[in-house]
Structures are given as C-alpha cells and as structure tokens.
Amino acid sequence: MIAFIIARLLQAIPVLLVVGFISFAMFQFVGDPLVALLGQNFTAEEADAMRHNLGMDQPFLVQYVNFLGRVLHGDFGISYRLAKPVGELLAERLPATAELALCAAILSLLVGVPLGVLTGIKRNALISRVMMMLSLVGVSLPTFLIGVLLILLFAVQLGVLPSYGRGDVVHFAHWSTGLLTGTGRVALILPAVTLGLFQMTLILRLVRSEMLEVMRSDHIKFARARGLTPRAINFHHALSNTLVPVITIVGLQLGMLIAFSIVTETVFQWPGMGLLLVQSIGVADIPVMSAYLLLIAVVFVTINLVVDLLYFAVDPRLRGGGK
Amino acid sequence: MALLDVIDLCVEFPTRRGILRALDGVSFSIDPGEILGVVGESGAGKSLTGAAIIGLLEPPGHVAGGQIVFDGKRLDNLSQEEMRAIRGRHIGAIFQDPLTTLDPLMSVGKQLIETMQTHMKLSDRDAKARAVQWLEEVGIPAASERVFAYPHQFSGGMRQRVVIALALCAEPRLVIADEPTTALDVSIQAQIITLMKRLAADHGTSIMLVTHDMGVIAETCDRVAVMYAGRIAEIGPVENVVRSPHHPYTEGLMGSIPSLEARVERLRQIDGAMPRLNAIPKGCAFNPRCGKVIERCREERPVLLPTATTMAACFRANEEAA
Known part of the structure; x- marks a missing residue:
C-alpha cells in the first residue's frame, strides 16, 4: 500500500516537471517581460542590467532549473498587474474557489447519485423519463447560460438571492470562509448550483447506466433468488458495484470544477482563482497564469492519487492477497 | 402430499x-x-x-x-x-x-x-x-x-x-x-x-x-422430466427413463449419449433442430423430427399419459401401453 503511494508520487514527478516546463516556457515565448517591467522607454544598458539581474542572460536550461528552484520555495514571481507576490494572490483566492467547488461537488453527488439509482431501477416510470429529459438539458446547456438564467430568475425576478460576490466572510489564519455567515451562505447558492448542475446530470446519467448494467449481472439475480430486500439489493449490492467508474469520473470532474470554475466565477463575480485567471489573461499577467497552471496540475495529480486509493477501499480484488 | x-x-x-x-x-x-x-x-x-x-x-x-x-x-x-x-x-x-x-x-x-x-x-x-x-x-x-x-x-x-x-x-x-x-x-x-x-x-x-x-x-x-419446445415430453423414475424411454425424443436423447462399452463409428444424433418458439408445429412439437410419426401426431397435441414405466406425451408410446 505504502509502496503503491510512493510509486504514484514518483510517477507524478515527470508530469509536474513537464507542466513546470510549459509554465516556464510561457515567460519566454508569451510577450517580453522586460517591456512589462521597464515600461515603454528604456535604454539598451537598462535592459541588459535587468536581464542580468533576472538571470535572463543565462542559458535556457539553467533558467529552467532556477525557475524550478524558486517554485519549490514557493516563489512564483510578482504579478505584473497587481505588483504583489503571485503566491500570496493565489492563497488569497484559493478558499473562495475551493469552497465553491466543494459545495458544487457535494451537491452534485447528493442529488446525482440517488436520482441515478432511482432512474436506473425504475427506468420505465414516468418520473425517470422526466428526469432523463431534464438531465439532457443539464448536460447540454452551457454553464454561463445556466448562470445567467438563474440570476434572471432568482436575483432579478424573484429578488431572493444575490447575483454576485461572496457575501461576508470570516477569516481563520490564511483561510477565509463564507459558510459561517448568512450572507455568505446565501451568496454561495446560485454559483454552486450553476457549477454543480452539469456534474450532477453527468453523475445521474453515469450512475443510471452503470446501474442498468449491474442489475443485469448474475450476482444481482442471485441476490434476488436469496430473497434479499430490494433496498439491500439496490443500495448495497448494485450501487457499490457501480462505484469504481463513478469514482473515476467524479474525481476527474472535481478537478474540472476547480480548474474551470472560471466561467461560473466570471458570471457571478466570485472572488476566486478563476476570476483572477480571467483578469490576468486579459492583461497577459504571465506569472499568475504560469502559477495557476502549476497549481491545477498539482490538484489533478492529487485527485488522481485519491481516486486510486478509493479504488482500494471499494474493490477488494485490487487489494491483492492470494488464495 | x-x-x-x-x-x-x-x-x-x-x-x-x-x-x-x-x-x-x-x-x-x-x-x-x-x-x-x-x-x-x-x-x-x-x-x-x-x-x-x-x-x-x-x-x-x-x-x-x-x-x-x-x-x-x-x-x-x-x-x-x-x-x-x-x-x-x-x-x-x-x-x-x-x-x-x-x-x-x-x-x-x-x-x-x-x-x-x-x-x-x-x-x-x-x-x-x-x-x-x-x-x-x-x-x-x-x-x-x-x-x-x-x-x-x-x-x-x-x-x-x-x-x-x-x-x-x-x-x-x-x-x-x-x-x-x-x-x-x-x-x-x-x-x-x-x-x-x-x-x-x-x-x-x-x-x-x-x-x-x-x-x-x-x-x-430420483425422477427425471424431459422437456422439448416448452413442453414435457416424458417424465418418470430415472431408471426407467434412462433404460427404457418411451417417447421417441427421449430415445433419441439417450441414444446420442456415447457409450464406453460399444464401439461405434459415428455418434448418433437426432436429425433437425428444435423449432423456434414462433414456429412450433401443430400437433406434437416433435413430429417433424420423429421417426415414428403418424398422421394423428401432425393434427392433435398429445398429453402426458402413462406408458409401461413412465408418463409420456406420445400417441405411439401410449398406444403400446394400452
């Protein structure tokens, strides 16, 4: 088990090195940082001096290694736009995105899985057909449209939920949370629903098709022949056998939620990392973009590791142990 | 009971x-x-x-x-x-x-x-x-x-x-x-x-x-039932059905079991195949493949009746017993 974790962590190193290389290469090839740092008017001497100071006169590979060294020390450079350390900026924004993504994920699981089971078992019932049709809408409508429609309905027409921002937040050391204040919780509803709706319908459809598959299997037939209750069959034997593919997809989707909450955060002016990224792309703020890229890579690698560990928890066949 | x-x-x-x-x-x-x-x-x-x-x-x-x-x-x-x-x-x-x-x-x-x-x-x-x-x-x-x-x-x-x-x-x-x-x-x-x-x-x-x-x-x-095309062809004590079957289908089935004692060139088989469910013939379902078929088998469906040692759904077998 521990050997497995170590092996997976070692495998993650080349992945992160490659992503690191790309995010480093952004500095080299996307615009000239000297222009950004020195402004429009500078002499050749000034430029050379700056290059030397920044180590940009050194060979490419040496620069790359230096870049990695800085990153490992948590130094992602200074934002061109906000003139603040990028690490600090991201740390400030991370809680908002993490909270939003987590709420969206929990929402999509709590609704998607039971509905998937229901539509899988009663696949011909009217409610299942309606559910499947609605889920088609959820899968096919783009996120920004869902967000705008929800704002139109709940913020503009009904006026019951705020349309932007995060409400009041409470700070704990480096973390800020909106979950402990009323306005914070209310502000979370629309963005979380918007972000989670696609995932929810995806999970619903996935669980449903997996359930249909499992319900046909011999061990479910045998469970019926043993006279087990429908509840035990559906939720114990059938659902647990659908979990491996569901965990895979949910894991990847959680990564997506964090990485691509950009749209939702833009629609709702949610002060998270996605909004920061969009604003940074607008002005070619390379250090922020490059650090964001690295962070997302780390998130995906971590999630994949967790998914692999969950496989072990769910499926005894993977845990080894011979006859 | x-x-x-x-x-x-x-x-x-x-x-x-x-x-x-x-x-x-x-x-x-x-x-x-x-x-x-x-x-x-x-x-x-x-x-x-x-x-x-x-x-x-x-x-x-x-x-x-x-x-x-x-x-x-x-x-x-x-x-x-x-x-x-x-x-x-x-x-x-x-x-x-x-x-x-x-x-x-x-x-x-x-x-x-x-x-x-x-x-x-x-x-x-x-x-x-x-x-x-x-x-x-x-x-x-x-x-x-x-x-x-x-x-x-x-x-x-x-x-x-x-x-x-x-x-x-x-x-x-x-x-x-x-x-x-x-x-x-x-x-x-x-x-x-x-x-x-x-x-x-x-x-x-x-x-x-x-x-x-x-x-x-x-x-x-103890007993055995032989099924053919969704019906029971013959049923009886296992000894009797295996040793002295009365329904031609059972006979064919037993005959197609290779024996260790008798050396034969070819394995015996029943010609033809069981009819599909949407094309079960009138009368006895087995009649197109049966060697002992008579006119009545094509018209009327036989029911399970006693033979000498078993119960069989076959006019010929029932006749012999009667």
Missing part, C-alpha cells in the same frame, strides 16, 4: 410480433426430499420453469396460465414482496456460473450473514457462527479463518460450494439448481454433485436439478 405441484404452467413473452409461448402446459410435482432432474436442449424451457417457480421471470415474460402450488399454497398469484419472503427462505436457488453469482465486493461470510438475517431472527454473533458452520458443511477448508474472505480469493469449485451454502443457509425445503456443474471442471463436478446429494439428504431438502448432462441426472436424481 407433494411439496411442489406445477399444474399446466404457461409462460408467455409478449413481443412486437405477437405473443411467444415459451412454456406450454407444463405439469409435474416434486415430493419432499426428492431430487427431480429436468433435461432438454437449450431453449427447451428448463431454466424458465425454474425461474417461474421462484418468481424471477425476466420481464416482459410472465406466467400466463396454470398454477404453482408450494406446500399447499399458491405462489403464482403472490405479490412481489410475499414472493421475496419465500425466495431463499422456502425455495433456494443455485446458478450456473459460480464466478459471477457472488457479489465480488462483499465477503462470503457477510453474504451468508445477510441472507440468514433477512429471513431469520439471528443476532450478529449467532449469524456469524452459523456462517462458519455452513462453510464447514460445504467443505471449505479453514472456514473460520476464511469466513470474511472475498469471492475472488476462492477457486471456481470453492465458490460453487459457497453458492450452495448461500442457497441452503436459510434452510429452504426446495432448491432449484440451474446447471450447477456446467461451468466447472469435470473433476470438480462430481464433488459438487456428491455434496448437493449429501446436503439434500441431511436436511431433507428437495432439489429440482436443471441440466443437460444425462450422466449427472442418472447419478443424482
């Missing part, structure tokens, strides 16, 4: 092209402690009969006529929940492929405990003790250490033993064994059959043994 009485059972599958009658007037009974073999080609309706008895026909298949009477009580008109309480508790089932019939994610002990606690009032401790007992009884070595092992940690033969324990653990009076040895090695087959016979005798359990292996039938069963 018979433990199970199947009377004129019909099973139908509505399809877009009309209704398919998969079982047509099947009648037989099983006495307490008796082992009834059911043989026939694939698609003759053997497994379907078993599924109908335990109420697990795959929709849209359904019982369209007849009665299933178990222990004096009709089963075919019970609600799903009433039928569920019968399954496992009063009528158990064993399926063909032990590699796929166990839940791969649950330990065998837990599956046993779950089954027993569904049907009987048992504390966790008693249930666990019984689970170990059952595993011992079906011959799992080191049962107490392996009670919480997972299915993949057992071999195919051992898994079928676990399946048998699961089918018997709530002490049903009838077990429907649907080709329980077909997926196993020949050397294991004999062990499993011996085990089933012993357990049935010990617990007084009746068995309906569905198979297409005549060897298994001859060794195991």
Whole structure:
C-alpha cells in the first residue's frame, strides 16, 4: 500500500516537471517581460542590467532549473498587474474557489447519485423519463447560460438571492470562509448550483447506466433468488458495484470544477482563482497564469492519487492477497 | 402430499410480433426430499420453469396460465414482496456460473450473514457462527479463518460450494439448481454433485436439478422430466427413463449419449433442430423430427399419459401401453 503511494508520487514527478516546463516556457515565448517591467522607454544598458539581474542572460536550461528552484520555495514571481507576490494572490483566492467547488461537488453527488439509482431501477416510470429529459438539458446547456438564467430568475425576478460576490466572510489564519455567515451562505447558492448542475446530470446519467448494467449481472439475480430486500439489493449490492467508474469520473470532474470554475466565477463575480485567471489573461499577467497552471496540475495529480486509493477501499480484488 | 405441484404452467413473452409461448402446459410435482432432474436442449424451457417457480421471470415474460402450488399454497398469484419472503427462505436457488453469482465486493461470510438475517431472527454473533458452520458443511477448508474472505480469493469449485451454502443457509425445503456443474471442471463436478446429494439428504431438502448432462441426472436424481419446445415430453423414475424411454425424443436423447462399452463409428444424433418458439408445429412439437410419426401426431397435441414405466406425451408410446 505504502509502496503503491510512493510509486504514484514518483510517477507524478515527470508530469509536474513537464507542466513546470510549459509554465516556464510561457515567460519566454508569451510577450517580453522586460517591456512589462521597464515600461515603454528604456535604454539598451537598462535592459541588459535587468536581464542580468533576472538571470535572463543565462542559458535556457539553467533558467529552467532556477525557475524550478524558486517554485519549490514557493516563489512564483510578482504579478505584473497587481505588483504583489503571485503566491500570496493565489492563497488569497484559493478558499473562495475551493469552497465553491466543494459545495458544487457535494451537491452534485447528493442529488446525482440517488436520482441515478432511482432512474436506473425504475427506468420505465414516468418520473425517470422526466428526469432523463431534464438531465439532457443539464448536460447540454452551457454553464454561463445556466448562470445567467438563474440570476434572471432568482436575483432579478424573484429578488431572493444575490447575483454576485461572496457575501461576508470570516477569516481563520490564511483561510477565509463564507459558510459561517448568512450572507455568505446565501451568496454561495446560485454559483454552486450553476457549477454543480452539469456534474450532477453527468453523475445521474453515469450512475443510471452503470446501474442498468449491474442489475443485469448474475450476482444481482442471485441476490434476488436469496430473497434479499430490494433496498439491500439496490443500495448495497448494485450501487457499490457501480462505484469504481463513478469514482473515476467524479474525481476527474472535481478537478474540472476547480480548474474551470472560471466561467461560473466570471458570471457571478466570485472572488476566486478563476476570476483572477480571467483578469490576468486579459492583461497577459504571465506569472499568475504560469502559477495557476502549476497549481491545477498539482490538484489533478492529487485527485488522481485519491481516486486510486478509493479504488482500494471499494474493490477488494485490487487489494491483492492470494488464495 | 407433494411439496411442489406445477399444474399446466404457461409462460408467455409478449413481443412486437405477437405473443411467444415459451412454456406450454407444463405439469409435474416434486415430493419432499426428492431430487427431480429436468433435461432438454437449450431453449427447451428448463431454466424458465425454474425461474417461474421462484418468481424471477425476466420481464416482459410472465406466467400466463396454470398454477404453482408450494406446500399447499399458491405462489403464482403472490405479490412481489410475499414472493421475496419465500425466495431463499422456502425455495433456494443455485446458478450456473459460480464466478459471477457472488457479489465480488462483499465477503462470503457477510453474504451468508445477510441472507440468514433477512429471513431469520439471528443476532450478529449467532449469524456469524452459523456462517462458519455452513462453510464447514460445504467443505471449505479453514472456514473460520476464511469466513470474511472475498469471492475472488476462492477457486471456481470453492465458490460453487459457497453458492450452495448461500442457497441452503436459510434452510429452504426446495432448491432449484440451474446447471450447477456446467461451468466447472469435470473433476470438480462430481464433488459438487456428491455434496448437493449429501446436503439434500441431511436436511431433507428437495432439489429440482436443471441440466443437460444425462450422466449427472442418472447419478443424482430420483425422477427425471424431459422437456422439448416448452413442453414435457416424458417424465418418470430415472431408471426407467434412462433404460427404457418411451417417447421417441427421449430415445433419441439417450441414444446420442456415447457409450464406453460399444464401439461405434459415428455418434448418433437426432436429425433437425428444435423449432423456434414462433414456429412450433401443430400437433406434437416433435413430429417433424420423429421417426415414428403418424398422421394423428401432425393434427392433435398429445398429453402426458402413462406408458409401461413412465408418463409420456406420445400417441405411439401410449398406444403400446394400452
């Protein structure tokens, strides 16, 4: 088990090195940082001096290694736009995105899985057909449209939920949370629903098709022949056998939620990392973009590791142990 | 009194092209402690009969006529929940492929405990003790250490033993064994059959043994029913049906078993194939393949009537007896 974790962590190193290389290469090839740092008017001497100071006169590979060294020390450079350390900026924004993504994920699981089971078992019932049709809408409508429609309905027409921002937040050391204040919780509803709706319908459809598959299997037939209750069959034997593919997809989707909450955060002016990224792309703020890229890579690698560990928890066949 | 009485059972599958009658007037009974073999080609309706008895026909298949009477009580008109309480508790089932019939994610002990606690009032401790007992009884070595092992940690033969324990653990009076040895090695087959016979005798359990292996039938069963195209062709004590069959189909079936003593050039076979369900001929379903066919066989459907030693649905066989 521990050997497995170590092996997976070692495998993650080349992945992160490659992503690191790309995010480093952004500095080299996307615009000239000297222009950004020195402004429009500078002499050749000034430029050379700056290059030397920044180590940009050194060979490419040496620069790359230096870049990695800085990153490992948590130094992602200074934002061109906000003139603040990028690490600090991201740390400030991370809680908002993490909270939003987590709420969206929990929402999509709590609704998607039971509905998937229901539509899988009663696949011909009217409610299942309606559910499947609605889920088609959820899968096919783009996120920004869902967000705008929800704002139109709940913020503009009904006026019951705020349309932007995060409400009041409470700070704990480096973390800020909106979950402990009323306005914070209310502000979370629309963005979380918007972000989670696609995932929810995806999970619903996935669980449903997996359930249909499992319900046909011999061990479910045998469970019926043993006279087990429908509840035990559906939720114990059938659902647990659908979990491996569901965990895979949910894991990847959680990564997506964090990485691509950009749209939702833009629609709702949610002060998270996605909004920061969009604003940074607008002005070619390379250090922020490059650090964001690295962070997302780390998130995906971590999630994949967790998914692999969950496989072990769910499926005894993977845990080894011979006859 | 018979433990199970199947009377004129019909099973139908509505399809877009009309209704398919998969079982047509099947009648037989099983006495307490008796082992009834059911043989026939694939698609003759053997497994379907078993599924109908335990109420697990795959929709849209359904019982369209007849009665299933178990222990004096009709089963075919019970609600799903009433039928569920019968399954496992009063009528158990064993399926063909032990590699796929166990839940791969649950330990065998837990599956046993779950089954027993569904049907009987048992504390966790008693249930666990019984689970170990059952595993011992079906011959799992080191049962107490392996009670919480997972299915993949057992071999195919051992898994079928676990399946048998699961089918018997709530002490049903009838077990429907649907080709329980077909997926196993020949050397294991004999062990499993011996085990089933012993357990049935010990617990007084009746068995309906569905198979297409005549060897298994001859060794195991008290009586045997031969099915053809959703009907029973012949039924009787196993000795009589195997040694002196009266229905031409049974004769053909027995004749096609290769013998070790007689050296023959070619294996005998019955010409033709069983008709599809939507093209069952008028009269006796076997008439196009039958060597003894007479005009009456093409017009009128024979019913099960006594022959010298069995019951057969054949005019020629009944004539001889009369």
